[in-house]
Amino acid sequence: METRTYKNSDERISLLGFGCMRLPLVGDTQEIDAEYAGRMIDRAVENGVNYFDTAYVYHQEKSESFIGNALAKYPRGSFNLADKLPTWFVEKESDVPRLFDEQLARCGVDYFDYYLIHNINEERTSIVERNRIYEQLKEFQRQGRIRHLGFSFHDRPELLERFANQYDWDFVQIQFNYVDWELQDARRQYLILKGKGIPIVVMEPVRGGALATLCDEAVRILKDAVPDASPASWAVRYAASFPEVLTVLSGMTRMPQLEDNLRTMKNFKPLSPYEHEVIGRALAAYKLASTIPCTSCRYCMDCPAGVDIPKVLMIYNNYCQRKGDPRNELTLCLEYDILGEKSQAHHCVNCGACTEHCPQRIDIPSWMRTVSDLVKDAEAAAS
Ligand code: SF4
Ligand code: SF4
Secondary structure, eight states: OOEEEOTTSSOEEESEEEETTSOOBSTTSSSBOHHHHHHHHHHHHHTTOOEEEOOTTHHHHTHHHHHHHHHTTSOGGGSEEEEEEOGGGOOSTTHHHHHHHHHHHHHTOSOEEEEEEEEEOHHHHHHHHHTTHHHHHHHHHHTTSEEEEEEEEOSOHHHHHHHHHHSOOSEEEEEOOTTHHHHTOHHHHHHHHHHHTOOEEEEOTTGGGGGGSOOHHHHHHHHHHSTTOOHHHHHHHHHHTSTTEEEEEEOOOSHHHHHHHHHHHHTOOOOOHHHHHHHHHHHHHHHHTSSSOOOOOOTTOOOTTOOOHHHHHHHHHHHHHTTTOTTHHHHHHHHHHHHOGGGSGGGOOOOOTTGGGOTTOOOHHHHHHHHHHHHHHHHHHHO
16 A cells, blocks of 8 residues: 655555445435445555544444444554544634543543544634634644544635634644546645645545546546556545645445555556656546537637636536535535635626526536526525
8 A cells, every 4th residue: 555654654544435424224214324334444554554533523423433433443653543523613712622631431442643624614713713723623633532633625725724823723624536626626725734734634535426426428438548557546546746735535335445545556657758648648538528619719708707717617517527426515615615606697687698608508608597596596505
């Protein structure tokens, strides 16, 4: 198993991290299939995986106790356990030690190797400040109950920069894959963290499975280049090829996914310039096969009303490609929010300035109305 070093220490972290948010379930229930999942954990450990990521809320609050039990037979120093404070459950200062102690008990450990403030966005930064979350967690760290303190993040790069500067962080977890490089500006997020020397934990390298099930043309492009590599392995290698990435989390549900990831990370080779070019072509095919054939060429920009047309269309296409995902509406709202209010579709005044420049002859104003209405409905359903 390929490993990365935590900063200048002798701490080696497996480049493949096991995400415990999509564990196998028993039949149609929401109950974790502990026997099957336990075999996956054992197989991962046997093959050198030493980073396991859970959170208070995963699997209806059952993920922590599952992974705690599954790892209990291994020496405590042989694995890294990452857990996350459910920021949105913190209403007063005393909630922080209460939740933290509960998490230690659920996992059956007396310290966390990596501990994160979960899912930081604009609203949650004030929860952190109001309840002295950072200061309290820093105290737990001084007591040896947290080894490395960080946060996971889903918002705009400007906020990432502000929050990363506001406190002293040991690591940060971001959504990072070859679609979000542009769509959620993961590129800027990566550069901000790289500039500050903060190790990066990658989540969603396969974008919730979307990059494992590409359209036929994108698959053909990848297969022509490397016949025996799966689409998922390309996505995992993409994320792992960035040197500041400490580990790439994969939320694995079935043994074959684990085996595929193990193959990728055991004989890990960073993407070559040619392979980056192959991914670029596959990404272009993926975009073309989407509901709206936008290629993100940006010939239609700038919109006088400030709408970021290609990003709005990409968000819609991603929504269409995730059909059947129970979190689809929520993800849509999140991506739309990250886009930023000023760039959203409802600002379109139907001036038509964009359509004449579009080589794909997309009826942009009409799609702006469609997307705006769709998001409104999704937000109403979520509230
Ligand atoms: S039609 Fe709408 S999206 Fe297109 S340029 Fe005009 S305001 Fe912008
Ligand atoms: S010009 Fe057309 S294809 Fe190009 S980014 Fe704009 S909408 Fe997409």
